[in-house]
Amino acid sequence: DTAVSQTPKYLVTQMGNDKSIKCEQNLGHDTMYWYKQDSKKFLKIMFSYNNKELIINETVPNRFSPKSPDKAHLNLHINSLELGDSAVYFCASSLGQGASYEQYFGPGTRLTVT
């Protein structure tokens, strides 16, 4: 059983479109995250949710909107996609909020905007 799953694995779309990436964890964790890994391999946190509440919101454009319908899911919706949004997006989860709680990552979604 996959602990943290993301769909789709690959996403190719045109500029200006709106797309969503879904994330689900079956670990019973309270905290979930979205990370972006850009072409220079920097892995940066975008959002963090704890018990469906937003706790970290980095300087991410408003076009990115996370939604947590329940503790097991954290979806990422992106409006008006731009070329610079091309990256690998990783979802992660952890039992608690602090850094000492191990984060479990999903396999990533490679988004290509043309």
Added chain:
Amino acid sequence: DQQVKQNSPSLSVQEGRISILNCDYTNSMFDYFLWYKKYPAEGPTFLISISSIKDKNEDGRFTVFLNKSAKHLSLHIVPSQPGDSAVYFCAANEAQYTGTASKLTFGTGTRLQVTL
């Protein structure tokens, strides 16, 4: 501004020898450090961590050393095995977040290749 730096993009080590991966940081507010390992087409997996109150943490073949005065940490893998071939990311968390949230800052990774 790159607060966590892994200056060696790649490292090749023979099986059975020691692998040493290095990481430097600039933010003196970092107080918790982690190493993650990543295989192609997979997400990173947690390897080992260390709090700033310690200077060493060991877990089997993996040891992390922290030198706070030099703002430097290193990961030692002894003995190295072919299955250790992966990209290793160093990450750090700021003190203001450590107890309440995890806002990790990652390095760009070092690709380790363990040869036979």
